[in-house]
Amino acid sequence: MGIARGLLYLHEECCTQIIHCDIKPQNILLDDYYNARISDFGLAKLLTLNQSHTSTAIRGTKGYVAPEWFRNTPVTVKVDVYSFGERRLSTLVEDDPDAISDMNKLQRFVMVAIWCIQEDLSLRPTMRKVIQMLDGVLEVPFPPCPWPFNVTSRN
Incomplete structure (x- = not known):
């Protein structure tokens, strides 16, 4: 949170x-109180007033980089939402008895993470909505497949 x-x-x-x-x-x-x-912020990008997107070279770490970086399209704050979703969910609950014991909460958190890693950036929620979903204030709808553009069929 x-x-x-x-x-x-x-x-x-x-x-x-x-x-x-x-x-x-x-x-x-983590600070002294585990916050x-x-x-x-070495790769951070500042946006000017009323600017919602920017064009820049690919930034970030492999495995956390949003798909739009590779499409040569302008990037928005949704690239951070994608990275926040983090595909390696097992690392988030590994050795965490509280997470394992509260499966409803864990399921909600996983569904929020899947919303965050949607390939289509228009489907990714804002961080405000992410917080509301994590807090349980907003219902978390079942997310679609996060990578519909990467689906290939075998003949």
Whole structure:
């Protein structure tokens, strides 16, 4: 939740909108009270006032990079939403008895993560909606297949 709130701040509440461009576990630090903090803004991109997207060279770490980077299309804050979704869900609950014991909460978190990694960026929620879904304020609808553009058929 701390990272989701941090991304919401960067995307919607800062006077200058910031796309982090490299959200991954290695760039999440814990403070003295075990609050998650976003670090390493070396690849971050600042957006000017009223700018919603930008064109730039691919940034980020393999495995966390949103598909739009590879399509040579303008990127938005949704690239951070994609990275926040993180495909390696087992690492999020590994050795976590609380997560394993509360399967409803775990299922909700997994479904939110799948919404975040949608290949079609228009389907990815804003960080505000992510927080509302994680908190249980907003119902989490069953997500579609996250990679419909990559589906190939065998003949």
